[in-house]
Each structure stands twice: as C-alpha cells, then as structure tokens.
Amino acid sequence: MTPTTPDPHDLEQIQAIVRDVQDGFNTNDASLMNAHLAEDAIVVNARGAVLSGRAAIQKASEDALAAGYLKESKAYYELSDVAALSPVIISARKNAWSTKQDADDGNPPEMNALYIFAKRDGRWLIWRRQNTIVSGNP
Template identity: 65%
Template sequence: MTQNSAATTPKTSDLNSIRAIIEDVQAGFNRNDADLMNVHLAEDAIIVNARGVRLTGRPAIDEATREGLAAGFLRDATAYYQLTDIALLAPDVITAGKNAWSTQQDFEVGNPPEMNALYIFIRRSGRWLIWRRQNTLIA
C-alpha cells in the first residue's frame, strides 16, 4: 500500500467495509444487477464511467448503469477487481485505487490491468459510501 505523509492506514473494520463495497460493485457488474452495483453510492455521488461520461447524482448514475448493463456496451462484460493504495485522509474520508481485468484469469496470470479507477469514500451516518469514482481504460 503506497501512502503519502498526510494519509494513514484505515482501521481493519474500515478496510473490511471498503473491500465489501468493491465486492458488491464487482458482483453487481458481473450479474448485470445495477441495484447491487450502486447500493453503496452516496446520493450526491459523481462518477466518470469507463466511456468518460460524467454522471452527477444517484438517479443519473442508476439510470446510466441500468441502461449499460441491460442492453448497452456492458451487458456481456465481466470484471475482476483488485484494490490498491487505500488511505485514510480524514476520519470520514478514504481514497482507494482499483485495478480491473475482464476476467479473474487475466489477473491471476499477471496480465496488466485493463482499467483503473480512483475512488473517494465518505462515511455518513456510520456507513461508508462511494462519493466519487473516476474510471480510466488502459490502452
């Protein structure tokens, strides 16, 4: 885990929460289940999807996710995720990187990731939520 001097390692319970969120995002994506994929988004979340489209607010993100998974370019896609660089920036703010492969086999054989993402998680009412996410496809 790479960190700068201003960041610290989150508590184990917080790390486990962040890992569980990413597991739900992965499972939702692979099952074409937009509700599971987005269950941990803050209402005021902003994301940039893999096509570079900026989506603001949970309703817009949910709609775009449903369309993409149901009949769009993501319908037949799968992904395997690995968290990297998890850092606690403030008591209620965690950043994390995420590498992604189309299959678990690509990850296991050591192929380079096909996408990476930067997440910002915030804790609200005792629960970690995805507040910002920026996806970048790797050429």
C-alpha cells in the first residue's frame, strides 16, 4: 500500500474535525471535543489510559475537563503527515503546544497524537487516536 495525498475536500474535513477537538478542549466542551468520534473509537489519552467506545471516551473527557487534570489546560494543534491509506482511511499526526505562540516561536511540541480517520456514511470520523506527551528531546 502506498499512501497518497488526501483529496483537498477530505483534507478540509479532517482539518475541521481537529479544529473542533481543539476548540472543545479549550472551552472544556467534551461534546464538541468528541463530536466526530466513531461509536467504536479507541483513544489512548495523554495519561496512557485506553478508552474504548464513544460513550466511555465522552465520560472520561467530561470528567477530565470539568474537574480533572485537563480543567485548566489549553492547546494549539497543527496537523502533519496526513496520508490517505485508502479512499476511506486517512492517517495524520497532530502536534500540540499550550499556545499558538509556542508553536510560532519554534518550540518543540509538548504532545503529539496519531489519528486514524475512517469515512463512514460519507462522513469522516475519528476511529483511533493515540496521544503521547513529549518529555524531551530524543
């Protein structure tokens, strides 16, 4: 399998999904943050917990954003390495900083994530996501 560049319309949809995740995170809105999850999604959060299914991911997000470890957190996201693996599967890497200024200043990302998007019923959804805190240089 040779990955290809996604169709521009598909890429716009993927970018919009990640913006919703960012906006939901920054406003402590778990519903917006998870609006594009597939029902059978699997997410590994920044603490390494494996969450299976949209309902479990939603509950964990609500808890973390409302009163948990993410309550005061903010993030700025940039996508890279976006590749169409098939007409219905796209992979992408997301880099994250606390602020856009940190990214603009050339600081290394504080976190990265690997996303797998699946197209179902004409709509792109997050099917898998693995978040990793960046602890320093390799």
